[in-house]
Amino acid sequence: MTWLWIRHLGGELWLRIDDLDQARVRPEYIEDIFQQLDWLGLDTDQGPRSVTAFQQSWSQQLRIERYLRALTTLKNTGELYRCICSRRQWQALVGEGGRYPRTCRHHQYSAEQPGSWRIRLPEKATVCWQNWPSGQEELDLADEMGDFVIQRRDGQVAYQLASCLDDLDWQMNLLIRGVDLRSSTAAQFRLLRLLEPKRTPPAVLHHSLLTDEGNRKFSKSDGALSLHILKKQGYAPAAIYRSCAHWQHWPEASNVQSLNDLQQSFALALKQEP
Numbered sequence: 001m002t003w004l005w006i007r008h009l010g011g012e013l014w015l016r017i018d019d020l021d022q023a024r025v026r027p028e029y030i031e032d033i034f035q036q037l038d039w040l041g042l043d044t045d046q047g048p049r050s051v052t053a054f055q056q057s058w059s060q061q062l063r064i065e066r067y068l069r070a071l072t073t074l075k076n077t078g079e080l081y082r083c084i085c086s087r088r089q090w091q092a093l094v095g096e097g098g099r100y101p102r103t104c105r106h107h108q109y110s111a112e113q114p115g116s117w118r119i120r121l122p123e124k125a126t127v128c129w130q131n132w133p134s135g136q137e138e139l140d141l142a143d144e145m146g147d148f149v150i151q152r153r154d155g156q157v158a159y160q161l162a163s164c165l166d167d168l169d170w171q172m173n174l175l176i177r178g179v180d181l182r183s184s185t186a187a188q189f190r191l192l193r194l195l196e197p198k199r200t201p202p203a204v205l206h207h208s209l210l211t212d213e214g215n216r217k218f219s220k221s222d223g224a225l226s227l228h229i230l231k232k233q234g235y236a237p238a239a240i241y242r243s244c245a246h247w248q249h250w251p252e253a254s255n256v257q258s259l260n261d262l263q264q265s266f267a268l269a270l271k272q273e274p
């Protein structure tokens with residue numbers, strides 16, 4: 001979807017691979033990303049094109065100092081507090097899926113005590129952003145996420161902070177992501193406002209997700225239609241393009257034979273939108 005949108009808009013497409021969590025990173029997983037993009041014929045304009053280039057110039061591990069500096073800035077605003085609860089402890093209080101109950105908020109635990117840093121959100125933390133191409137959207141972050149973690153117990157900065165800083169430093173002006181990431185968008189914009197109050201946040205386009213017949217989103221974790229499996233079963237990229245158009249109910253879906261056809265089907269769908 002990102003590729004289709006950016007190519008449609010004539011923008012520059014940046015590839016970012018998040019590798020903050022080193023326990024889950026393997027060079028072969030990163031190599032796989034390049035191979036899949038290549039197989040599908042999806043080119044990018046900026047960002048890594050190989051595992052070596054990624055490791056040498058684009059890995060988030062190269063930016064840890066930058067993230068930690070921003071963390072210090074945030075701490076100095078007084079908007080962060082030390083939380084010494086383990087996930088198990090606080091979830092026992094609110095149940096799974098509940099928000100962190102702000103237990104540590106009124107204590108002044110020092111940085112020496114093992115724990116994480118959380119953001120102190122007001123009772124109502126409305127974050128507003130500009131949707132692309134038009135319209136505003138807002139979300140109450142306090143309700144959606146609660147006092148979320150900015151630095152984990154093991155010292156790793158949170159994905160939300162790293163993402164916000166990468167977008168900031170690379171001067172992104174449009175974020176394209178799935179609608180399931182709306183609360184992340186709000187969290188990152190909240191951090192952006194604390195760090196760079198004068199910066200205009202990027203516009204956002206939250207696209208709908210591909211869903212199965214039961215209206216559940218396709219997910220890699222349940223093995224649904226992984227590209228590997230489809231490739232092994234002999235499917236060609238054209239079949240993937242066609243399926244994409246079909247699942248999104250775009251015009252001429254059954255005639256899609258190439259990436260170019262997919263782009264045309266996508267453009268037709270945009271024209272039909274009210």
Ligand SMILES: [Zn+2]
Nearest residue numbers: 083084085104
């Ligand atoms: Zn706590």
